[in-house]
Amino acid sequence: MEDSKLVRVAVDAMGGDYAPSEIVKGAVNALLHNAQLDVTLAGDEKQMEELLKNMDYPTQRLHLLPTTQVIEMAEPPVAAIMRKKDSSIVQGMKLVRKGECDAFVTAGSTGATLVGGQTIVGRLKGIERAPLAPLLPTAKGPVLLIDCGANVDARASQLVQFAQMGSIYMENIVGVKNPRVTLFNIGAEEEKGNALVKETYPLLKELDINFTGNIEARDIPAGGADVVVCDAFTGNAILKMYEGVASVLLSEIKGAMLSSAVSKLGALLVKPSLKKTLRKFSVSSYGGAPLLGLTGLVVKTHGNAKAIEVENSIAQCIAFTNAKVNEQFRDKMHLVDHTKPVETRQNG
Amino acid sequence: MEDSKLVRVAVDAMGGDYAPSEIVKGAVNALLHNAQLDVTLAGDEKQMEELLKNMDYPTQRLHLLPTTQVIEMAEPPVAAIMRKKDSSIVQGMKLVRKGECDAFVTAGSTGATLVGGQTIVGRLKGIERAPLAPLLPTAKGPVLLIDCGANVDARASQLVQFAQMGSIYMENIVGVKNPRVTLFNIGAEEEKGNALVKETYPLLKELDINFTGNIEARDIPAGGADVVVCDAFTGNAILKMYEGVASVLLSEIKGAMLSSAVSKLGALLVKPSLKKTLRKFSVSSYGGAPLLGLTGLVVKTHGNAKAIEVENSIAQCIAFTNAKVNEQFRDKMHLVDHTKPVETRQNG
Numbered sequence: 001m002e003d004s005k006l007v008r009v010a011v012d013a014m015g016g017d018y019a020p021s022e023i024v025k026g027a028v029n030a031l032l033h034n035a036q037l038d039v040t041l042a043g044d045e046k047q048m049e050e051l052l053k054n055m056d057y058p059t060q061r062l063h064l065l066p067t068t069q070v071i072e073m074a075e076p077p078v079a080a081i082m083r084k085k086d087s088s089i090v091q092g093m094k095l096v097r098k099g100e101c102d103a104f105v106t107a108g109s110t111g112a113t114l115v116g117g118q119t120i121v122g123r124l125k126g127i128e129r130a131p132l133a134p135l136l137p138t139a140k141g142p143v144l145l146i147d148c149g150a151n152v153d154a155r156a157s158q159l160v161q162f163a164q165m166g167s168i169y170m171e172n173i174v175g176v177k178n179p180r181v182t183l184f185n186i187g188a189e190e191e192k193g194n195a196l197v198k199e200t201y202p203l204l205k206e207l208d209i210n211f212t213g214n215i216e217a218r219d220i221p222a223g224g225a226d227v228v229v230c231d232a233f234t235g236n237a238i239l240k241m242y243e244g245v246a247s248v249l250l251s252e253i254k255g256a257m258l259s260s261a262v263s264k265l266g267a268l269l270v271k272p273s274l275k276k277t278l279r280k281f282s283v284s285s286y287g288g289a290p291l292l293g294l295t296g297l298v299v300k301t302h303g304n305a306k307a308i309e310v311e312n313s314i315a316q317c318i319a320f321t322n323a324k325v326n327e328q329f330r331d332k333m334h335l336v337d338h339t340k341p342v343e344t345r346q347n348g
Numbered sequence: 349m350e351d352s353k354l355v356r357v358a359v360d361a362m363g364g365d366y367a368p369s370e371i372v373k374g375a376v377n378a379l380l381h382n383a384q385l386d387v388t389l390a391g392d393e394k395q396m397e398e399l400l401k402n403m404d405y406p407t408q409r410l411h412l413l414p415t416t417q418v419i420e421m422a423e424p425p426v427a428a429i430m431r432k433k434d435s436s437i438v439q440g441m442k443l444v445r446k447g448e449c450d451a452f453v454t455a456g457s458t459g460a461t462l463v464g465g466q467t468i469v470g471r472l473k474g475i476e477r478a479p480l481a482p483l484l485p486t487a488k489g490p491v492l493l494i495d496c497g498a499n500v501d502a503r504a505s506q507l508v509q510f511a512q513m514g515s516i517y518m519e520n521i522v523g524v525k526n527p528r529v530t531l532f533n534i535g536a537e538e539e540k541g542n543a544l545v546k547e548t549y550p551l552l553k554e555l556d557i558n559f560t561g562n563i564e565a566r567d568i569p570a571g572g573a574d575v576v577v578c579d580a581f582t583g584n585a586i587l588k589m590y591e592g593v594a595s596v597l598l599s600e601i602k603g604a605m606l607s608s609a610v611s612k613l614g615a616l617l618v619k620p621s622l623k624k625t626l627r628k629f630s631v632s633s634y635g636g637a638p639l640l641g642l643t644g645l646v647v648k649t650h651g652n653a654k655a656i657e658v659e660n661s662i663a664q665c666i667a668f669t670n671a672k673v674n675e676q677f678r679d680k681m682h683l684v685d686h687t688k689p690v691e692t693r694q695n696g
Binding site: 152193194195242244253256263280 | 501564568581584604605624
């Protein structure tokens with residue numbers, strides 16, 4: 001925190017299936033690979049110290065924030081955030097709220113992350129709702145699905161902001177020039193859809209983004225868009241159908257390949273090429289899902305994240321802070337900002 | 349039509365990629381395999397006669413209804429139904445409305461089928477909306493997804509009827525005893541979801557069906573339900589994600605298998621087992637999607653349907669009529685029916 005050029009990331013050491021060991025390992029690797037990074041690990045002090053004592057890392061850029069509570073995956077999120085004041089999620093997010101960190105990474109409860117993001121970190125002035133925006137693999141590179149979070153009964157004005165934030169994020173963090181922003185719908189024609197998308201479509205046409213119209217579900221895995229805008233109910237359906245169909249199909253294919261001696265031999269021969277292809281379609285290959293529109297970045301990575309995903313998520317935070325994405329949100333989205341904004345503390 | 353035991357099905361000979369040849373062939377095969385069936389083919393007289401002149405079929409049970417117009421896939425449905433009065437879809441549906449046929453099968457425009465079903469065939473008294481309900485393959489047999497049709501801004505009372513109709517359909521037509529009826533949601537807990545599903549959940553609990561609670565998208569392909577109830581916007585997302593993910597994944601896997609000489613050899617060896625598995629997951633394996641709650645049955649089969657799908661769709665109509673599904677709807681759903689119902693003309 002001494003150096004004003006450092007990007008300061010708080011990390012929830014206690015969240016996820018492989019916490020704290022894989023989380024700590026991921027944080028240390030991130031520090032070793034990024035001289036510009038400063039990490040604060042929030043979690044059980046003894047466990048963290050035990051893990052760190054045999055590791056080599058830049059001690060002056062790694063801080064421990066001892067916490068005594070852990071929010072479990074199955075806990076009702078609102079109650080958990082309110083009651084577990086000394087949990088790693090609440091304490092980690094508080095660092096972002098206070099401006100002591102630029103971003104927060106967790107592999108813990110999605111619900112608690114969504115609630116804490118809105119109530120502890122807080123939204124940028126002028127942002128109506130903070131969307132959760134995972135990257136999904138497609139045949140032609142990743143697509144940002146915005147929103148998959150808590151906004152299940154979204155309004156058109158919120159979807160408009162999702163489209164703007166998604167466009168800026170994809171351009172700056174994923175490096176897609178002039179990203180194709182689409183509205184999720186049940187047909188390509190403008191007059192199709194439910195009341196929400198019918199109201200949203202003309203508003204998106206007026207924005208200063210590359211809005212390419214409606215997209216049908218079928219065209220998402222094929223790579224028909226860089227950004228897909230939708231309410232969180234629909235986004236959740238899209239995201240989880242993706243995971244569900246891929247998982248069932250691959251397990252059936254695996255079963256078929258192992259069903260006879262001949263096919264087992266064949267499976268051995270196709271395995272190397274197949275592995276390469278399937279890695280491309282792994283939903284977990286893109287670090288974590290950003291919760292956007294907050295006064296700092298919150299990244300939710302998978303519950304089964306290992307060190308590499310944690311490191312990728314921290315790298316996302318560095319890119320986000322360096323690219324001053326929040327300042328771009330404020331400037332390009334013409335967000336109304338009456339008070340002295342908290343969101344300008346990036347790099348500083 | 350002479351025999352009161354005949355099930356009378358009108359078939360759109362002009363709809364679909366392989367019309368009229370595959371449609372006519374499918375209808376003839378259905379007649380050959382079902383002595384109880386009577387078919388009226390609606391379409392271009394010359395083309396139908398040309399196809400039939402070299403075929404063997406029971407002439408007294410096959411009738412031609414000459415029509416001069418065809419509704420194309422891309423036409424705006426409402427305008428098409430209103431203007432093309434002599435189209436095969438409009439004329440075929442009129443036979444059902446007039447009680448001269450029990451059911452109508454088409455591989456043509458889904459939009460025109462939905463509009464025509466509501467406006468020409470008409471709903472059963474007491475049915476609020478007619479849902480389109482395709483069967484999807486899962487790891488454990490088919491699941492009925494109801495609704496994927498035109499009801500994109502559905503109300504809770506409509507979803508309640510969808511649940512009841514879906515349960516009766518699965519039990520009678522697919523033969524699933526006491527089908528597990530679920531509500532599509534973004535989580536398993538009762539308090540989750542958008543306003544619509546929160547309102548619907550307690551209503552489904554009170555029904556005399558086997559309501560097993562919410563289902564998440566991820567659990568659909570795994571076979572977690574026999575019936576999934578949702579609005580048509582969500583249903584469309586689920587259906588088309590299914591098709592889209594499966595299609596992209598399989599084409600990538602195929603590409604990987606053909607990418608080297610070694611993997612090509614492997615592909616030859618795994619092919620037989622793989623083919624069997626993938627056939628199970630073909631979305632088109634279950635004939636057509638019924639449009640339920642009408643005064644007769646309308647079945648929409650795939651645009652790329654060949655003779656076998658057409659025959660399967662006609663068989664669906666026979667099962668539906670014989671099981672008196674519409675009468676069960678009326679009795680078990682306690683539909684209010686003031687006038688002399690048109691829906692009781694099954695088998696008669």
